Amino acid sequence: MHIIITDAWLARSRAMHLSGLTLVGVGVLASVLLMLGAITTYHWVFLEGVRQGWPGFAPVARLVHQDEANSQNAYVRANLDAMARKLGEMQARMVQIDSLGERVAGLAGLSPAEFKTTPGAGGALVGGRDLTMDELMSALDRIDQNSGSRVDWLTVVESRLFDQKIQSTMVPTEKPVRDVQVGSPFGFRIDPITGRSALHTGLDFPADPGTPILSAAGGVVVVQEYHAAYGNMVEVDHGNNLITRYAHASKVLVKKGDIVKRGQKIAEVGTTGRSTGPHLHFEVWVSGVPQDPQRFLAAGESMAVAKAPGGALRKH
Template sequence: MQLIITDARLSKSRSIQLSGLRLCAVALGLSLCLMLVSAVLYHWVFLKGAREGWPVISTLVRLVVRDEVAQRERFMRENIDVMAKRLGEMQAKMMQLESLGERVSGLAGINPADIRARPGQGGVLVAGHDLSMEELQAALSDLEKVSQQRTDVMTVIESRLFEQKIKQMMVPTELPVKDVSLGSSFGWRIDPFTGRSALHTGLDFPAEVGTPILAAAGGVVVAQEYHPQYGNMIEVDHGNDLITRYAHSSRVFVKKGDLIKRGQKIAEVGTTGRSTGAHLHFEVLVQGVPQDPQKFLNAGSHLAALGKR
């Protein structure tokens, strides 16, 4: 493209040669300048009109602001409704947790009334349609406090149940010899050596030599020695003045001071000491007084049956 510029006064002319690229650059530059000037004028006129309250400008500003506020409120309302719904679900689960805690507390031997976080209250579900942000925050704060209280309650219950479990593990309710029939029971009988009536202070479990002897409960070995009457003997202290005695063993696998657990193999059946044949003589002593071991073993069988239900 060629432009010719003529000066009539000087009788001169000048030609300008514009290529396609130059023409596009000129057009783009003019467009940018026009857009910049328009934006500056629009911004200046709009701000000035908004400050001075020009009718048309003020109406446009109110429409824009009102639309933005409506959108913001609608967004907040939708989010509050969703949060309120989730809060209601959490409160319902918290009520279920409270009910569960009351039932479990009975197993732990705790009075539910003593651990209830809010006596006589179970919480109210929140309806989210008219709920404000402040009310939602207050409800969340209350729920957090209740959650902490439930956590403390469950911790107490867990501690109590663990304590009971430990106590059960320390009571001799496990059969010391498996899969054998009971021989002589606890009580008065005719002594096989003297032929006279005598008190049999434990239970006899006839078994082959080498049959494993298991600890009836966890505890500490307080005696492991050879006794003229009991032969190779083991005594285990279970606390609370409760001791179990295992006699006539052929081999012993623990020593005094050992900490043992329920069901652990501590010896093997034999016929050492005052014995007429291979068997385990098993005793339970409370404060040094022999008790009928069958009562403890029956209690263990009852607990096992309850656990299978």
């Protein structure tokens, strides 16, 4: 394409040559500029018409704003509904926690009624109508308060169960010599050395020298000495004024101040002190008074039977 430009004043002309590619580029540029100009003009006219209140512009503006408001409301409503569903699931979990907490509280010896949910805090959250943001926030606050109280209560239950666990390990129910029957029971008997009636303050377990002697419960060694009558002797304090004594040992493996566990080997059977043969003399003292150790050992055997599979049937 050729374009000839003529200048009347200078009395000369100038020729320009435009290729097809150049014409296409010029056309595209012109179209873009035209579109931008049209958009700018439209927005200027529309905004000016709305501001100035020109006839016909106000209804259009209301429709535009209404569409935007409807879109925002739909978005907010969808999010509120999603939050409501989640809150409903959380409340259902709280009901499950309450049920579990009541059972665990019963095991801990606490009143299950104290664990029940506060009246009006449970139930379904979504109930046939749309909830407002204030209602959702109120429900969240209730769940937060209830969950906090449940944490506090479960902490108390945990503490009680822990105390029971500790107490159960501190009661001498473990047999101090395994696979050995009692030779001489607790009570009055004929003393094998003097031949006179005397109170036998413990249980005798006849066994071979070197047989392990086990702590009947967890505790602290308070005495480890040689006694003229008891021979090599160990005393373990289990708290609550409860002490166990292990006598006539050939070898002692603990010392005063040691912490021992239930079933821990603390000595070996012997015949030291006032003894007629190798055996363990085992005593249980409560508040300074000797008790029949067989009652404690029998309680341990009963608990072991109850815990074993099918133990309840064997127990009857």
